[in-house]
Amino acid sequence: MKSSTFLVACCCGTAACALCCSCCPRIKQSTSTRIMYAIFFILVTIICATMMSPTVAQLMKDNIPYYKDFCEHIQAGKSCEKLVGWSAVYKVCFGMASFFFLLAVFTINIKNSRCCRAYVHNGFWFFKFLILIAMCAGAFFIPDQETFLNVCRYVAAVCAFLFLLIQLRLLVEFAHKWNKNWTSAKVRKTLWSGALAIVTLVLYSLAVGALTLLAFFYTHPEGCLLNKILLGVNGSLCLLVTLVAFSPCVQKQQPQSGLLQSAIISCYVMYLTFSSLSSKPPETMLDDTGKNITICVPSFSKDINQDGQLVSILGAIILFACILYSCLTSTTRSSSDALMGRYSPPETEVARCCFCFASNEEDGLDERVVKKGGQHVACDEEYNTVYSYWYFHSVFFLGTFYMMMTVTNWFHYNYAEIEKLFTGSWSPFWIKMASCWVCILLYLCTLLYPVCRNSRKGLVV
Numbered sequence: 001m002k003s004s005t006f007l008v009a010c011c012c013g014t015a016a017c018a019l020c021c022s023c024c025p026r027i028k029q030s031t032s033t034r035i036m037y038a039i040f041f042i043l044v045t046i047i048c049a050t051m052m053s054p055t056v057a058q059l060m061k062d063n064i065p066y067y068k069d070f071c072e073h074i075q076a077g078k079s080c081e082k083l084v085g086w087s088a089v090y091k092v093c094f095g096m097a098s099f100f101f102l103l104a105v106f107t108i109n110i111k112n113s114r115c116c117r118a119y120v121h122n123g124f125w126f127f128k129f130l131i132l133i134a135m136c137a138g139a140f141f142i143p144d145q146e147t148f149l150n151v152c153r154y155v156a157a158v159c160a161f162l163f164l165l166i167q168l169r170l171l172v173e174f175a176h177k178w179n180k181n182w183t184s185a186k187v188r189k190t191l192w193s194g195a196l197a198i199v200t201l202v203l204y205s206l207a208v209g210a211l212t213l214l215a216f217f218y219t220h221p222e223g224c225l226l227n228k229i230l231l232g233v234n235g236s237l238c239l240l241v242t243l244v245a246f247s248p249c250v251q252k253q254q255p256q257s258g259l260l261q262s263a264i265i266s267c268y269v270m271y272l273t274f275s276s277l278s279s280k281p282p283e284t285m286l287d288d289t290g291k292n293i294t295i296c297v298p299s300f301s302k303d304i305n306q307d308g309q310l311v312s313i314l315g316a317i318i319l320f321a322c323i324l325y326s327c328l329t330s331t332t333r334s335s336s337d338a339l340m341g342r343y344s345p346p347e348t349e350v351a352r353c354c355f356c357f358a359s360n361e362e363d364g365l366d367e368r369v370v371k372k373g374g375q376h377v378a379c380d381e382e383y384n385t386v387y388s389y390w391y392f393h394s395v396f397f398l399g400t401f402y403m404m405m406t407v408t409n410w411f412h413y414n415y416a417e418i419e420k421l422f423t424g425s426w427s428p429f430w431i432k433m434a435s436c437w438v439c440i441l442l443y444l445c446t447l448l449y450p451v452c453r454n455s456r457k458g459l460v461v
Contacts, residue, residue, distance in 0.1 A: 093404035095136030107389035163398035203263035276432035
């Protein structure tokens with residue numbers, strides 16, 4: 001009975017949500033709120049993926065009774081063609097982006113969770129879900145659809161680019177955080193140094209192995225010049241950042257700077273390179289018999305209906321995980337400070353395996369813990385907010401457009417299908433390749449900025 005009462009209060013009232021299960025571990029109020037918004041985002045993403053899938057549309061048409069009558073009744077066309085395709089995804093994502101934009105404006109300058117606006121942010125999930133559905137559905141009734149879609153496309157491209165910068169900056173912050181935490185160990189320093197060396201060696205082995213495999217599968221002795229150039233450039237950039245990170249001038253200003261960050265960045269650059277080359281349209285050439293053969297793509301990706309589907313599924317999982325990680329972690333205090341170039345001093349670090357999470361001393365063990373629906377919930381925002389509410393919704397606002405552009409294959413939207421999301425388009429190819437270079441540039445800036453800043457101070461003195 002108590003669990004049912006709590007569920008009603010969670011959905012229709014100001015109470016924060018929990019899992020309503022006594023066997024579940026303790027959860028923080030701020031964490032449960034962010035998880036609920038992530039669930040909203042996941043649900044809309046699944047709907048968008050369904051809209052971009054001709055296979056799902058055909059299955060619905062074949063298996064749902066009175067499908068045509070239903071489509072005509074809701075004025076979506078004879079086969080619900082208005083509810084599928086890139087234009088439908090644009091409208092649904094515009095509705096979700098508007099939802100997060102309104103919440104961002106509504107939650108500006110909230111200092112603690114006891115004001116009425118904070119209650120709206122942390123509760124009333126059923127009503128907010130209805131509002132989200134209404135805004136997504138309302139986008140289908142916007143007049144002058146052609147102008148709306150054209151404007152939405154370019155606005156979304158700018159917002160997606162901004163989100164991509166946040167995502168790459170978070171990766172650089174993650175690399176610095178990992179290295180700084182493990183190198184700051186005062187107890188059992190030899191153990192942590194050994195772990196640091198092993199992880200660094202494994203990551204560099206993965207990066208070198210990935211570069212070798214990409215050169216083997218995505219190049220051809222008589223062609224693929226662009227692939228060869230890009231692989232050489234990206235491999236050279238990974239070597240460059242490694243040398244810069246270990247150079248004496250950088251080591252003098254940042255003693256914690258080491259090879260681990262460069263290894264993480266190199267692995268991610270190799271992943272982006274793989275994803276980019278997988279998105280590139282294949283090339284053809286004449287063989288000795290005068291027959292056209294496909295080159296510059298591995299044999300497993302030539303047939304999208306077989307092994308290529310595995311590549312697409314893995315790429316989609318990694319992509320979606322990166323989006324959720326960026327949306328959920330970019331608003332924490334440590335990540336927000338890192339985005340501004342501010343890092344905590346090494347003396348405050350305690351080396352641990354789960355360095356992404358707060359230590360016991362920082363975890364707020366003295367917080368008031370209440371039992372809601374059978375699960376223990378820590379009220380960690382009674383006196384001040386753990387994260388910026390408006391910035392949290394702003395990141396989800398940008399992430400919605402990034403997801404929209406990715407699902408609709410960026411500017412190659414006319415023939416986009418979810419089953420062919422990672423195959424054969426120039427727009428995703430250049431965007432992912434440019435992401436490699438932006439990631440390297442951001443990492444170089446974090447390494448060289450302290451050196452340049454101190455050099456200028458020395459000149460002034």
